[in-house]
Amino acid sequence: MGEADGAMRAIEKTKGIEWARASEKFPKSTLFGDDGVKAEEMDDSWIGNNWLVAAISHIAEKPGRIEKLFLNNKNTQSPSGIYGVNIYVLGFPMTVMVDEYLPLISQEDGSSTTIFSKVNDGGALWAPLLEKAFAKRYGNYEHIEKGLPSEAVRALTGAPYKEYLHKNINIDELWQLVSTKDKFDDFISVGTENADDAEDGVGSDKGYSYSVIGTHTLKKDNTRLIKIRNPWGNEGFRGTMTDKDPRWTDEVKKELGYTNGNDGAFWIDLHNYKMHFSETWISMKVEEWSAAKFLKINDES
Numbered sequence: 001m002g003e004a005d006g007a008m009r010a011i012e013k014t015k016g017i018e019w020a021r022a023s024e025k026f027p028k029s030t031l032f033g034d035d036g037v038k039a040e041e042m043d044d045s046w047i048g049n050n051w052l053v054a055a056i057s058h059i060a061e062k063p064g065r066i067e068k069l070f071l072n073n074k075n076t077q078s079p080s081g082i083y084g085v086n087i088y089v090l091g092f093p094m095t096v097m098v099d100e101y102l103p104l105i106s107q108e109d110g111s112s113t114t115i116f117s118k119v120n121d122g123g124a125l126w127a128p129l130l131e132k133a134f135a136k137r138y139g140n141y142e143h144i145e146k147g148l149p150s151e152a153v154r155a156l157t158g159a160p161y162k163e164y165l166h167k168n169i170n171i172d173e174l175w176q177l178v179s180t181k182d183k184f185d186d187f188i189s190v191g192t193e194n195a196d197d198a199e200d201g202v203g204s205d206k207g208y209s210y211s212v213i214g215t216h217t218l219k220k221d222n223t224r225l226i227k228i229r230n231p232w233g234n235e236g237f238r239g240t241m242t243d244k245d246p247r248w249t250d251e252v253k254k255e256l257g258y259t260n261g262n263d264g265a266f267w268i269d270l271h272n273y274k275m276h277f278s279e280t281w282i283s284m285k286v287e288e289w290s291a292a293k294f295l296k297i298n299d300e301s
Contacts, residue, residue, distance in 0.1 A: 162282050
């Protein structure tokens with residue numbers, strides 16, 4: 001089922017939704033949650049906005065980045081119920097203001113939950129509020145159904161990006177690119193082809209976006225590995241170096257800091273990375289850049 005079909009199914013499922021104040025439905029919640037922002041806090045959304053979720057999760061990998069997107073700088077609910085989010089439009093920063101009303105739907109146990117990004121177990125409101133601000137910037141929730149994660153990173157951080165098609169780059173050049181940019185803390189996203197036969201039996205879904213969050217060369221055999229996170233917080237991947245792979249010896253686990261958990265993170269060797277994913281996007285870290293913008297008038301070009 002494609003993202004458009006998923007969106008139509010979501011519309012059917014959301015009949016009878018209500019808009020309610022976050023402060024009334026989630027009175028104990030705070031803006032960033034009890035334990036602070038975590039990359040795995042983005043939960044499944046009923047609309048097909050995997051590209052946005054992947055970008056937000058990637059930004060959240062580094063402490064403080066999500067917090068900088070909000071004008072509200074305290075980990076509390078806004079007394080006025082108003083939140084400001086910094087977003088770039090045509091390369092220029094602007095602030096999108098949203099209220100605390102969130103779309104909810106009733107559950108079988110009588111409770112209510114947001115229909116798009118969820119208020120997580122730690123009581124964090126930042127994910128649904130950030131998604132709402134992004135939807136407002138683009139018109140509505142349906143308008144953020146599809147896109148590139150690099151475009152979402154640029155809209156949220158101002159970071160320019162470049163796309164690399166795996167079929168146009170050799171494996172050594174691809175490793176040099178990804179491993180170098182990873183050291184620079186640039187945002188690296190990877191995607192699969194959006195084609196009917198793109199699912200290749202290893203769990204990398206068609207038209208799907210993932211975050212690259214690390215690279216490593218194994219000491220024992222120089223195997224080049226890339227660490228990837230599924231933004232939905234579950235692995236799904238059934239290829240090389242899954243949690244059940246016999247190559248996870250105690251030595252390798254220690255070298256890679258391995259933990260057996262369903263956090264959506266997994267390792268893949270470079271060969272399979274190139275083969276099972278179709279493109280890599282590099283979004284440059286611009287936090288330390290200096291920029292000046294000027295208005296050009298009487299432009300006759």
